[in-house]
Amino acid sequence: MTPTNNPPALAIDALRFRYGAQKGNSFELHLDSLRLESAEEMLLIGRSGCGKSTLLQLIAGLLDPTSGSIRIGGSDIHAVKGATRDRLRGRTIGMVFQTFNLLQGFSARENVQIALLMSDALAGDRAESNARAEALLRSLGIEQLDALAEELSIGQQQRVAIARALVCRPTLVLADEPTASLDPENALNAVRVLRDACREQGAALLVVSHDPSLEAHFARRYTLNSTKAVAT
Secondary structure, eight states: OOOOSSOOSEEEEEEEEEEOGGGTOOEEEEEEEEEEOTTOEEEEEOOTTSSHHHHHHHHTTSSOOSEEEEEETTEEGGGSOHHHHHHHHHHHEEEEOTTOOOOTTSBHHHHHHHHHHHHTTTTTOHHHHHHHHHHHHHHTTOOOTTSBGGGSOHHHHHHHHHHHHHTTOOSEEEEESTTTTSOHHHHHHHHHHHHHHHHHHTOEEEEEOOOGGGGGGOSOEEEEOSSOEEEO
C-alpha cells in the first residue's frame, strides 16, 4: 500500500499481554509490530485458544496490555480510561461479533442508532442519527428498517450488525469470527458485504477467523499463536 502522511489506522508496537501466572496456567501474547493503513484489510488466523479474540479485546481497549502500545488513528486507546475510553472506542472502532449481539426487541434502525447514541458521535442530533442509520442500512440492502431484529433472517441480521459497526464512520473495524453462525453461501456473502462497506468508508478491516476458505480473499494474513505472530 502506498505510504501516506496520515497515521496508520492501527499501529501496535512491542505488545505483551500476560495473565494466569499466579494460578499456574500462564498465557502470554507477544506481538512486536503491526501496521494497518486506512482501507487496508487483514485476516488474523490461528488455532483455537491462541489469543485471537484476546488481541481484538486489547485493540478495542477492553483489556489492558502488560506492556507496549496500541494506537488507533494515532490515538493511544490505553492512555485514557473509563467513559473517555468508551467514547474514543465508539468513535474510532466498529465491532462485528460472531453472534451479532443485536437487541432483539429493537428495530433494525434502532440497533444502528444505538451505536451513535453510545458514542455521542452526533451529540444527540436525532434527525441526523435517523438519516445516517437509514442511509447505511439501505446501502446494505436492508429495507425493513422498522422490523424487529428477531424478525429478520440471519443474513439480514448480519447486515444490520455491519451497519451498526460502520455508522460512526470508524477508523478501524474489528470482526470476530463474523461468519461462524452462517452457512458457506451466506458466509462468503457476509465477508463481501463487510469488505465493500469498509472500502466505501475508507475504514481498515481486521477479521479474526478459523475458516480456511476466507484466506483466499485476503492479501494480508497474520498467523497468531500464544507466544508470537507471523505475517504473510
